[in-house]
Amino acid sequence: MHDIRAIRENPEAFDAALARRGAEPQAEILVALDEARRALTTQQQEAQSRRNELSKQVGQAKAAKDEDRAQALMAEVAGLKETLENLNLAQGAADEALRTALAAIPNLPAADVPEGADEDDNQLVHTIGTQPAFAFTPREHHEFGPALGLDFDTGATLGGSRFTFLRGPAARLHRALGQFMLDTLTGDHGYDECVPPVLVRDEIMFGTGQLPKFAEDSFRTTDGRWLIPTSEVSLTNSVREQILSGEELPLRLTALTPCFRSEAGAAGRDTRGFIRQHQFEKVEMVSITTPDQSEAEHERMTACAEDILTRLGLSFRRMLLCAGDMGFSATRTYDLEVWLPGQGRYREISSCSTCGDFQARRMNARYRPSPASHHGSGHHGQGHMGKAPLAFVHTLNGSGLAVGRTLVAVLENYQQEDGSVAVPEVLQPYLRGLNRLEAKR
Structure with a gap:
């Protein structure tokens, strides 16, 4: 299995090493899968942060006896719960897509391995x-x-x-x-x-x-x-x-x-x-x-x-x-x-x-x-x-x-x-x- 961070940092070197094994370039595909996965992680974190903040505001509204605002905030919290569940499912699928793609790629040849096809x-x-x-x-x-x-x-x-x-x-x-x-x-x-x-x-x-x-x-x-x-x-x-x-x-x-x-x-x-x-x-x-x-x-x-x-x-x-x-x-x-x-x-x-x-x-x-x-x-x-x-x-x-x-x-x-x-x-x-x-x- 390859380190996606290393591929992200130097995609050209990764593809060049794969080419030595007669394999097609993979870095662009892998980096795109990784970017999609990381974007979902960011969305999860933002949604969770927003949910935490709203939950705090619900408590404040109830303490102030502002039931209308409390109800509105609780509805938004409930919506974010569903959003987070969907994001978690999408995150799992994105993680598996990247793992599956990485698992099919052979190891890279060491620098002293000679060039050749067979x-x-x-x-x-x-x-x-x-x-x-x-x-x-x-x-x-x-x-x-x-x-x-x-x-x-x-x-x-x-x-x-x-x-x-x-x-x-x-x-x-x-x-x-x-x-x-x-x-x-x-x-x-x-x-x-x-x-x-x-x-x-x-x-x-x-x-x-x-x-x-x-x-x-x-x-x-x-x-x-x-x-x-x-x-x-x-x-x-x-x-x-x-x-x-x-x-x-x-x-x-x-x-x-x-x-x-x-x-x-x-x-x-x-x-x-x-x-x-x-x-x-x-x-x-x-x-x-x-x-x-x-x-x-x-x-x-x-x-x-x-x-x-x-x-x-x-x-x-x-x-x-x-x-x-x-x-x-x-x-x-x-x-x-x-x-x-x-x-x-x-x-x-x-x-x-x-x-x-x-x-x-x-x-x-x-x-x-x-x-x-x-x-x-x-x-x-x-x-x-x-x-x-x-x-x-x-x-x-x-x-x-x-x-x-x-x-x-x-x-x-x-x-x-x-x-x-x-x-x-x-x-x-x-x-x-x-x-x-x-x-x-």
Whole structure:
């Protein structure tokens, strides 16, 4: 959600930033809605002030035994009561119109985000790791995966397209990957492990930006709840409607959950294999932090995801997304793309974004800076009695990692000519020392 005051103060800059995302100008429409809303507020205040004054005069007229004047004044007071009721209704409608318009507008790209319309304009930051060399032609995971327990047929029978039933070695490897990711993030990078709900209410999806614009991308239950597309939704909203203290920030949260996406815009893409599923598991990282820490936290979070890939011995690259390729709530995004030898190209395995105060405004998540950080900081807020004024937190989220895609990466990078798969050393303790997944004969 955007700050209407900032738009009002600099509409040209707002529209210029939207244009970088390929969006149409919105400032004129928003300012007009805001002016209408503020005009109603003024009318309310004037009517209420007039009503108060007339009520006082009624008392004075009655005290002076001037019943005719008292009756006339009381009639005017009654008329103002009706006027105020109508103004209150109009005010509510004007507030909702502005809120609805603001809610549909994406976050603005940070100044250092490159120009561009789509993934072809993303910028390479660095490449890490060495692509494996094979003495044979490496295959894609869906070609040799069924012998290891990737049961696409049963998945399709049970749930339809984009569902997979994991058995035996594939299921064990999948579990090992999720546990390894959680252990790394909690044990080595200071994340607090959580088990959040995977069914959430409308306002929770609104808080992180999935609603109202992207309802078709998610699944809804018969009782009106939503299946989370990522635990970013639950973890980030855990601070909604709260006032945090600056001393407790940053909060770093992680969870391994099932995730559900309709893939409404992915018709015909990745229809084979385990890359793009309706149901998948992901380890999510979420940070709640202060504005002055958020840029460094973005680098830290991305490095945490990279550490997992490095420990798994996978080759990957970091891409800085261009303005036109970022998600709705992001102001800057790094994608990590892992090398898949079967496909002979890099594929996204993690997306790490900083959202500034965009989600915090939708959730009304604020903090009170510590006195030291407040001194001379210029924050605007509601300070009183010497307390530092309130400010919106900054939120960040990232995949650490998508478990299914990591499974694909391990299978393809560690595949052997006989159809077996070597197990990366860091995963072997989770598989009771097993160092090779054997294909069923």
